[in-house]
Each structure stands twice: as C-alpha cells, then as structure tokens.
Amino acid sequence: MHQIACHECDLVQQIPPLPTRSTARCLRCGAVLLRSKSDSIDRTLAWTIAGLVLYAVATTFPFLAMKSGALVQHTALVSGVRSLYQQGETSLAILVFMTCILIPLIQMCGLLYVFIPLKMNLRVKYAIPVFRLFQHVKPWSMMEVYMLGILIAMVKLGKMATIVPGLAVVAFGLLIFALTFAASAVDARLVWERLGGKT
Amino acid sequence: MKVVHASARKLGLVSCQDCHLLVRWPELAGRQSASCPRCGSELHQRRPNSIARTWALVITAMIFYIPANILPMTITSTFGSKQGDTIISGIIYFIRNGSWGIALVIFTASVFVPLMKFVIMISLLLSVQFKSVWRPKDRTVLYRMTEAIGRWSMVDIFVVTILVALVKLGVLANIEAGPAALYFATVVVTTMIAAESFDPRLIWDVLEEADE
Numbered sequence: 001m002h003q004i005a006c007h008e009c010d011l012v013q014q015i016p017p018l019p020t021r022s023t024a025r026c027l028r029c030g031a032v033l034l035r036s037k038s039d040s041i042d043r044t045l046a047w048t049i050a051g052l053v054l055y056a057v058a059t060t061f062p063f064l065a066m067k068s069g070a071l072v073q074h075t076a077l078v079s080g081v082r083s084l085y086q087q088g089e090t091s092l093a094i095l096v097f098m099t100c101i102l103i104p105l106i107q108m109c110g111l112l113y114v115f116i117p118l119k120m121n122l123r124v125k126y127a128i129p130v131f132r133l134f135q136h137v138k139p140w141s142m143m144e145v146y147m148l149g150i151l152i153a154m155v156k157l158g159k160m161a162t163i164v165p166g167l168a169v170v171a172f173g174l175l176i177f178a179l180t181f182a183a184s185a186v187d188a189r190l191v192w193e194r195l196g197g198k199t
Numbered sequence: 200m201k202v203v204h205a206s207a208r209k210l211g212l213v214s215c216q217d218c219h220l221l222v223r224w225p226e227l228a229g230r231q232s233a234s235c236p237r238c239g240s241e242l243h244q245r246r247p248n249s250i251a252r253t254w255a256l257v258i259t260a261m262i263f264y265i266p267a268n269i270l271p272m273t274i275t276s277t278f279g280s281k282q283g284d285t286i287i288s289g290i291i292y293f294i295r296n297g298s299w300g301i302a303l304v305i306f307t308a309s310v311f312v313p314l315m316k317f318v319i320m321i322s323l324l325l326s327v328q329f330k331s332v333w334r335p336k337d338r339t340v341l342y343r344m345t346e347a348i349g350r351w352s353m354v355d356i357f358v359v360t361i362l363v364a365l366v367k368l369g370v371l372a373n374i375e376a377g378p379a380a381l382y383f384a385t386v387v388v389t390t391m392i393a394a395e396s397f398d399p400r401l402i403w404d405v406l407e408e409a410d411e
Contacts, residue, residue: 003221004219005212005213005221007216008339008342008400009206009335009399009402009403010206010207010214010400010403011204011205011206011403012210012212028336029335029336029399030339031343064361064364064365066365068368068371068372071368073365073366073367073368075364075365080364082364083363083364083367084360084376087363089381091381091384092360092376092380092381095356095388096357099353100357131238132238132239132240139346142353145350145357149355149357149358149360149361152304152354152358153358153365155293155301156362157365157366188218189219195238196220
C-alpha cells in the first residue's frame with residue numbers, strides 16, 4: 001500500500017500496487033494520481049534518443065521555403081527568432097527561442113541525464129534537481145503549438161506564394177511525437193523512489 | 200482503494216509539490232521553512248499567497264489584453280505602403296477568403312481561450328473567497344482544463360514568427376511583428392503563471408471547514 005495525497009484536492013488515499021498500464025484516480029476530484037507504466041526506463045530512453053536525432057535534423061536542415069515567381073526565401077527553424085530579434089522584438093525572440101527550441105532540448109538532455117544512470121544502476125550528482133527541472137519546464141515546451149502555427153502560416157501565405165516544407169519540418173513534426181511519447185513513458189513515482197529511496 | 204476521508208492538511212501531513220512524497224508537517228516558527236526530505240523542494244501546505252498572486256496576474260493579463268487586441272500584430276509593407284493587421288482583422292481576412300476552419304482555430308486560440316481563462320480564473324477566485332461549496336468537482340475540472348489549454352493561445356505568436364521569417368522580399372513584400380505581438384505574448388505567459396499559482400486545493404478546503 002502506498003499513501004498519497006491528491007495534488008488537486010489534498011485528499012489522503014491508500015493506493016494498492018497497480019497492475020501495469022493502469023491509472024489511479026482521486027476518488028474525490030478525479031485527478032490522475034498515479035499511472036503505472038511498463039518498461040518505463042527503456043521506453044523513455046528510446047524515445048528521447050530518437051528525439052535528439054530528430055532535433056539535430058530539425059535545427060540544421062532547411063525548414064520552410066517560400067517561392068514567389070523567381071524569388072525563393074529559405075528559412076531554418078531559428079530564422080523566425082533571428083528576424084524578430086533584428087526587428088527589435090528581443091523579448092518575443094527570447095520567448096519563441098525558449099518555448100520551441102531551448103526547452104525541448106533541456107527536456108531531452110534532462111531525461112538522458114536522469115535515465116541513463118537509472119538504466120545502468122549508477123548514482124549521479126544533481127539527478128534530483130535535474131528531474132525537478134524537467135517537471136517544471138514541461139508546460140513551457142510548445143513545439144506542437146508551433147506546428148499548428150506553421151499550418152496556419154502556410155494557409156495564410158498560400159494565396160500569394162508557394163510554401164515548400166523542408167526536411168526539418170518533417171523532423172520537427174516527428175520530434176513532437178517522440179518527445180510526447182518520451183514524456184508519457186516517464187514513471188515519475190519510479191524515478192523518485194529510485195533517486196531518493198523509499199522514504 | 201481505501202479512503203481515510205481527510206485532507207493531508209487535516210491529518211498534519213503535507214504532500215511535496217514536486218515528488219508527491221507525504222511528509223509530516225513540522226511546526227514552523229516565524230520565518231522558518233520546511234523542505235522535502237526526498238527531493239529538497241520547499242514544502243507548502245498550500246501554494247503561498249495563492250489568491251493574491253493569482254488575482255494580480257489575472258488583472259495584469261486583462262490589462263495587457265486591451266492593447267493586444269487594438270494594436271496591430273503584424274505590419275505588412277508592399278511597394279512602400281504599410282498595412283497593420285490586428286488579431287480580429289486577421290480572423291476577418293480568413294473568413295473573407297473562405298478559410299472558415301483556420302478562422303475558427305485562430306478565433307478559439309486568440310480570442311475565446313484567453314477570455315474564457317479570465318472568466319474561469321475570476322470565478323474560481325471569487326468562489327474560493329466567498330467560501331462556495333457549489334460543485335467542487337466541476338470547479339476542479341474547470342481549473343484542470345484552464346491549465347491544460349492555455350499554451351495553445353501562443354499559436355498566433357508563432358504564426359507571426361513564421362511570417363516574419365518567410366516574408367522578406369524587400370520592397371515587394373515584407374512583414375514585421377507589430378506592437379500587439381509582445382502584449383499578446385505577455386497575456387499568454389501571465390495567464391499561464393496565474394493558472395500555476397492558483398491552488399485548486401483551496402476549493403476543497405471550504406468543504407472541510409463546512410463539515411466541522
């Protein structure tokens with residue numbers, strides 16, 4: 001038995017060991033208390049490594065190109081951030097850079113830093129603050145929202161020019177799935193028990 | 200599942216906000232603080248100054264929402280003539296072009312969601328302050344939705360980012376970010392922080408007080 005207080009309504013509940021791939025919900029407010037995962041560590045690592053490869057492609061290869069008559073304008077993922085910065089919109093540039101480029105990278109590096117030692121049964125310094133950081137930055141990773149932005153921009157410009165999505169857009173789209181699957185494979189309770197001992 | 204039917208606070212316990220470890224709440228004197236024995240995060244029975252902080256952030260967001268809607272999000276210059284587009288005029292543009300789906304997506308993300316967030320956060324704050332016992336579960340669900348959906352409002356900012364990167368054809372056509380973009384981004388960020396600073400456990404505290 002495992003005693004836990006609901007993080008949304010503070011009700012204390014006893015949770016029996018869960019069968020794999022099941023969810024425990026709060027009896028009072030319905031919030032998800034625990035989700036048991038199968039092969040959590042292996043799946044997290046696999047999706048994170050896949051994500052990092054896709055990230056490398058998404059940040060280096062051509063992103064979107066716009067063709068209007070003889071004119072072609074090529075862009076990379078960071079081009080938008082650079083253009084905003086050049087127009088004097090420094091805060092906006094930083095915000096977009098953080099939410100779509102830096103935080104996803106921090107998430108993946110953080111997961112590797114925590115999960116490789118877990119896989120190899122090693123103890124590393126700072127694993128606890130790194131995992132806390134991973135949990136805290138999660139809502140600020142907005143790649144999927146950016147993807148929706150790409151689709152809207154393509155429709156918007158579709159009347160005046162042809163938009164050619166590059167390889168990086170495909171990698172970026174797949175990266176969203178890889179990162180989502182990596183994050184959902186994380187069994188936070190398992191991580192905390194392994195990192196901090198069953199207190 | 201067996202239920203004790205009491206909150207952690209009532210039982211003299213506190214749940215760590217980061218690792219969810221249930222810890223005995225120590226008696227604190229003066230300016231002392233307690234931290235989680237497992238992960239080191241600072242322990243709070245309820246998020247500190249939750250109501251005041253959330254109010255401040257919601258009001259800030261509402262103030263910034265006004266220039267975000269009045270001022271242009273993008274400034275398009277073609278052959279020397281400049282045209283500013285606000286959030287609303289962008290939506291109207293899509294409707295005129297028959298792109299109803301896109302118009303609906305932008306309207307939802309940029310107009311409907313921020314307004315709903317204001318309404319929901321203010322109702323939650325008032326319901327807690329007036330010690331309402333009305334449908335606590337539904338109010339918690341409303342809070343959960345607000346927390347989950349807020350990020351999608353950023354979509355218009357990202358559209359602007361992509362437009363300014365792509366449309367750089369010199370005198371032919373050029374798009375710049377307008378002043379509303381920063382205001383709107385501030386609205387999204389402050390409402391997200393507002394949702395994070397609100398403590399849904401306050402909704403349930405009233406019920407326990409009413410039980411006694």
